[in-house]
Amino acid sequence: MQVPLLDLKAQYATIKKEVLAAVSEVLESQVCIGGPKVAELEKKVAEISDCKFAVGVSSGTDAILNSLMSLEIKAGDEVITTPFTFFATVGCISRVGAKPVFVDIDPLTYNINPELIESAITKKTKAIMPVHLYGQMADMDPIMSVANKHGLAVIEDAAQSITSTYKGKKAGSIGTVGCFSFFPSKNLGGIGDGGMVVTNDKPLYDRLTFMRNHGSNPKYYHKYVGGNFRLDPIQATALLVKLPYLDEWSQARRKNAAYYDKNFAGSAVKTPYINPDCVSIYNQYVIRVSKRDELMKTLKEKAIGCEIYYPVPMHIQECFNYLGYKKGDFPEAEKAANEVLAIPIYPELSDEMKDYVAESILSFVR
Numbered sequence: 001m002q003v004p005l006l007d008l009k010a011q012y013a014t015i016k017k018e019v020l021a022a023v024s025e026v027l028e029s030q031v032c033i034g035g036p037k038v039a040e041l042e043k044k045v046a047e048i049s050d051c052k053f054a055v056g057v058s059s060g061t062d063a064i065l066n067s068l069m070s071l072e073i074k075a076g077d078e079v080i081t082t083p084f085t086f087f088a089t090v091g092c093i094s095r096v097g098a099k100p101v102f103v104d105i106d107p108l109t110y111n112i113n114p115e116l117i118e119s120a121i122t123k124k125t126k127a128i129m130p131v132h133l134y135g136q137m138a139d140m141d142p143i144m145s146v147a148n149k150h151g152l153a154v155i156e157d158a159a160q161s162i163t164s165t166y167k168g169k170k171a172g173s174i175g176t177v178g179c180f181s182f183f184p185s186k187n188l189g190g191i192g193d194g195g196m197v198v199t200n201d202k203p204l205y206d207r208l209t210f211m212r213n214h215g216s217n218p219k220y221y222h223k224y225v226g227g228n229f230r231l232d233p234i235q236a237t238a239l240l241v242k243l244p245y246l247d248e249w250s251q252a253r254r255k256n257a258a259y260y261d262k263n264f265a266g267s268a269v270k271t272p273y274i275n276p277d278c279v280s281i282y283n284q285y286v287i288r289v290s291k292r293d294e295l296m297k298t299l300k301e302k303a304i305g306c307e308i309y310y311p312v313p314m315h316i317q318e319c320f321n322y323l324g325y326k327k328g329d330f331p332e333a334e335k336a337a338n339e340v341l342a343i344p345i346y347p348e349l350s351d352e353m354k355d356y357v358a359e360s361i362l363s364f365v366r
């Protein structure tokens with residue numbers, strides 16, 4: 001049996017007719033930039049995120065970049081974030097000229113440890129960027145209270161966590177802005193790159209809108225130095241087809257997660273810890289084992305897809321050498337990087353596939 005980490009063809013097979021019709025409609029209209037599909041998606045994503053405003057952008061990365069630019073975060077400023085994330089979180093901070101300042105993670109949730117944030121704040125700190133990793137939101141109450149106390153913006157990197165909740169509140173609705181990615185492997189994935197920024201702040205919404213279009217308003221009158229961060233209407237129309245299925249797909253992922261949790265209980269496989277305040281959308285199901293690299297090799301031999309998210313924490317990435325961090329600075333992030341492994345969790349997994357994955361892992365750890 002073969003079990004890929006993710007099977008986009010299986011999902012596409014269920015919605016192929018709808019996607020083709022929707023894409024064809026956009027092509028016939030020849031509205032190739034912006035237009036009603038982008039506006040409709042923005043309205044719907046704002047709604048499902050319990051936010052007033054949404055701005056479609058070209059990727060999750062550009063959602064973060066646009067947020068930083070629209071908050072006027074620049075050279076000389078500092079942004080506090082986690083070293084255990086996808087590169088884009090930290091890359092964007094660096095690209096606007098600001099300094100990424102790391103604090104270690106909570107080893108249970110893999111999200112930023114809120115207790116460590118306040119001591120990292122300096123006069124230069126402008127924002128905190130928590131990342132809702134693997135589909136589970138960071139512990140937002142203590143993050144918001146330290147941010148409010150020091151007058152800092154909060155940028156939620158919710159690329160992996162659209163519609164995930166914390167104390168009943170949606171990802172992206174708690175901080176100053178929330179950033180989503182529609183990369184095809186995310187729970188709501190496009191047929192190419194795409195992203196969205198959500199906010200409840202009207203002046204910030206206006207800046208986000210100008211900034212994605214070279215900072216112009218009106219056209220050819222440039223108030224800010226922005227970029228081309230526009231969402232493609234072909235992506236918007238495909239995402240509009242997929243959106244009504246999102247909850248059902250996330251529910252299927254939670255069901256698969258519960259199945260693995262049950263099978264791994266009492267074994268040497270550490271299953272994901274979900275904070276009782278959170279509902280995860282399981283963008284990844286990440287186990288933790290001591291002989292991770294050997295397990296990975298065994299699974300690959302058995303044609304079971306698996307992946308390390310992420311093998312090298314950001315503070316020890318070569319491109320961030322200039323920040324002056326070294327190995328050992330964030331022990332929990334480094335330990336997690338050596339022990340985590342994502343296994344197949346996608347909604348279309350069959351019972352036989354789940355059994356095969358669980359049995360293969362259990363026989364390895366026994």
Ligand SMILES: *Cc1c(COP(=O)(O)O)cnc(C)c1O
Binds near residue numbers: 059060194
């Ligand atoms: C996917 C992802 C991004 C970037 O999104 P893209 O759409 O690939 O640009 C940013 N942050 C995190 C945590 C992600 O998982």
